[in-house]
Amino acid sequence: MSRKVEKSRELQKRAEQMMPGGVSSPVRAFGAVGGDPPFIVLGQGSHLLDADDNEYIDYLGSWGPLILGHAFGEVVEAITAAARSGTSFGASTPSEADLAEIVLLAFPHLQKVRFVNSGTEATMSAVRLARAYTKRKYIVKFEGCYHGHVDALLVKAGSGLATLGIPGSAGVPEEFTQFTVTLPFNDTDAVERVFAKFKHQIACVIVEPVVGNMGCVPGLGDYLAALRLITQREKAVLIFDEVMTGFRVAFGGAQELYGIRPDLTTLGKILGGGLPVGAYGGPSELMDLVAPLGPMYQAGTLSGNPLAMAAGLATLSHLRDHRAEIYPRLEKLSAQLVDGVAAAARDAGVTLCSNRVGSMFTWFFTPGPVNDWNSASKSDTDAFGRFFRAMLDHGVYLPPSQYESAFLSTAHTKEDIKKTIAAAKQAFQSAHA
Numbered sequence: 115m116s117r118k119v120e121k122s123r124e125l126q127k128r129a130e131q132m133m134p135g136g137v138s139s140p141v142r143a144f145g146a147v148g149g150d151p152p153f154i155v156l157g158q159g160s161h162l163l164d165a166d167d168n169e170y171i172d173y174l175g176s177w178g179p180l181i182l183g184h185a186f187g188e189v190v191e192a193i194t195a196a197a198r199s200g201t202s203f204g205a206s207t208p209s210e211a212d213l214a215e216i217v218l219l220a221f222p223h224l225q226k227v228r229f230v231n232s233g234t235e236a237t238m239s240a241v242r243l244a245r246a247y248t249k250r251k252y253i254v255k256f257e258g259c260y261h262g263h264v265d266a267l268l269v270k271a272g273s274g275l276a277t278l279g280i281p282g283s284a285g286v287p288e289e290f291t292q293f294t295v296t297l298p299f300n301d302t303d304a305v306e307r308v309f310a311k312f313k314h315q316i317a318c319v320i321v322e323p324v325v326g327n328m329g330c331v332p333g334l335g336d337y338l339a340a341l342r343l344i345t346q347r348e349k350a351v352l353i354f355d356e357v358m359t360g361f362r363v364a365f366g367g368a369q370e371l372y373g374i375r376p377d378l379t380t381l382g383k384i385l386g387g388g389l390p391v392g393a394y395g396g397p398s399e400l401m402d403l404v405a406p407l408g409p410m411y412q413a414g415t416l417s418g419n420p421l422a423m424a425a426g427l428a429t430l431s432h433l434r435d436h437r438a439e440i441y442p443r444l445e446k447l448s449a450q451l452v453d454g455v456a457a458a459a460r461d462a463g464v465t466l467c468s469n470r471v472g473s474m475f476t477w478f479f480t481p482g483p484v485n486d487w488n489s490a491s492k493s494d495t496d497a498f499g500r501f502f503r504a505m506l507d508h509g510v511y512l513p514p515s516q517y518e519s520a521f522l523s524t525a526h527t528k529e530d531i532k533k534t535i536a537a538a539k540q541a542f543q544s545a546h547a
C-alpha cells in the first residue's frame with residue numbers, strides 16, 4: 115500500500131522556494147524520517163485529510179494542543195463568535211480573566227497568571243522572573259528537555275534539536291549560555307552536586323515533569339519530589355514546564371498527577387485550544403514582580419488575544435466539565451493502543467520500548483528502559499523512520515521523529531485504535547520483508 119503524494123510534493127516544492135525548508139517549524143519537513151510531508155487541508159475529530167485526498171488517523175494532535183480533536187464544535191463556535199466582535203484591541207477584554215479563572219482552578223498553586231503567545235515566551239519569561247526574584251544568575255535544565263527556542267535554554271535540548279542532532283544552535287554566543295547548567299534527567303545526585311558547586315548562585319531549576327521532547331520519559335520514583343526538596347532547601351525557584359503536560363496528563367497537569375507544587379508553572383499548547391497561547395504563573399509573591407506591578411519587564415502586542423482566549427476557554431471549560439470521564443477514558447484507550455502496538459512488535463520480533471503517561475506516549479526502537487537522554491538516544495532511528503513511513507502509508511499519522519511524544523484525543527475511537535494496531539502489525543511485517 116502506498117499513498118498518493120503528487121499534490122503535497124508540488125506544494126512542498128513551492129513552499130521551499132520562499133521559506134527555509136518550506137516550513138514554519140523545522141520538524142515538519144520530515145528531515146528525521148524521510149518521505150513526503152503531507153500538506154493538510156482538513157482536520158475533523160481524530161482524522162486528517164491531505165491535499166492528495168489521503169486520510170489519516172492523527173496521533174500528532176498539532177504537537178499536543180488538540181486534546182479534543184480537530185475542529186471541535188464548541189471551540190469553533192467560540193472562535194467564530196469572538197471574531198465577529200473584533201479580532202484584537204490591544205486593550206483588556208473580559209475573556210482574559212475568564213481564562214485566568216479556569217487556569218487557577220486547574221492549578222491551585224497559581225495565584226496569578228500572565229498570558230503570552232507561545233510556550234517559548236512562557237519559559238523565557240519564567241526564567242527571567244526566577245532570576246529577578248532570587249537575584250541569582252545560574253539556571254539548571256536537563257538533557258533532552260525542550261523549553262522552546264530561548265537562547266539560554268537551547269543547550270542539549272530535545273524536540274527538533276534532538277531530531278537534527280544539533281548540540282545547541284548557531285547564533286547563540288557562548289556568553290548567553292554560560293549561566294546554563296545542563297544535567298542528566300532522573301539523576302538526583304547530579305542536582306545535589308551542582309547546588310554544592312554553585313552555592314547561592316542558582317536562580318532556578320526548569321524541568322518538564324513528564325518529558326515529552328525526547329519522546330515520552332517520566333520521572334522515576336521520587337525524582338520530582340527530590341527536585342522539590344532540594345530547590346526549597348537551596349531557595350531556588352522550581353519551574354515546572356507544563357506546556358505539554360498541562361491539561362494533558364491530568365486537568366491540573368503533572369503537578370496534580372504527582373502531587374508536587376512547583377514555584378512557577380509554564381503552560382501552552384492545550385491552553386490555547388489550537389490557537390497560540392502560552393502562560394506563566396505562580397504565587398503573588400513572585401508574580402507581583404511582573405510589570406506593571408514590579409520591575410520584571412515582559413509584554414506582548416497580541417497577548418491575551420480575544421480569539422485565542424475564546425478557543426482556550428472553550429477547550430478548558432469542556433475539560434473541566436467532563437474531566438471525570440475524559441481522563442480515565444484517555445488513559446484506558448491509550449493503554450490499549452500502546453500495549454496493542456507493543457504486542458504486535460513482540461509477535462514480529464521487533465525490539466520496542468513503550469513509554470506512556472496518560473495520553474502521551476512514545477514507542478522507542480530500543481530494548482530500553484528509556485529514562486534519560488542517554489538511553490533515549492540509543493534508539494534505532496532508521497527503524498523508527500521505516501515504521502513511521504509504513505504507518506503513514508497505512509493511514510496513521512505519527513510525530514515525524516523518534517524523539518517526540520504522540521497523543522490521543524477525546525475524538526479517537528476504539529475503531530481508530532483497532533485500525534492503528536492492524537497498521538502496526540503490517541508495518542512490522544514489512545520491516546522484516
Ligand SMILES: *Cc1c(COP(=O)(O)O)cnc(C)c1O
Nearest residue numbers: 232233234260261262355357358
Ligand atoms: C512545545 C513546548 C514548548 C515550546 O512551546 P512553543 O509554543 O512551541 O513555543 C516549551 N516547553 C515544552 C515542554 C513544550 O512541549
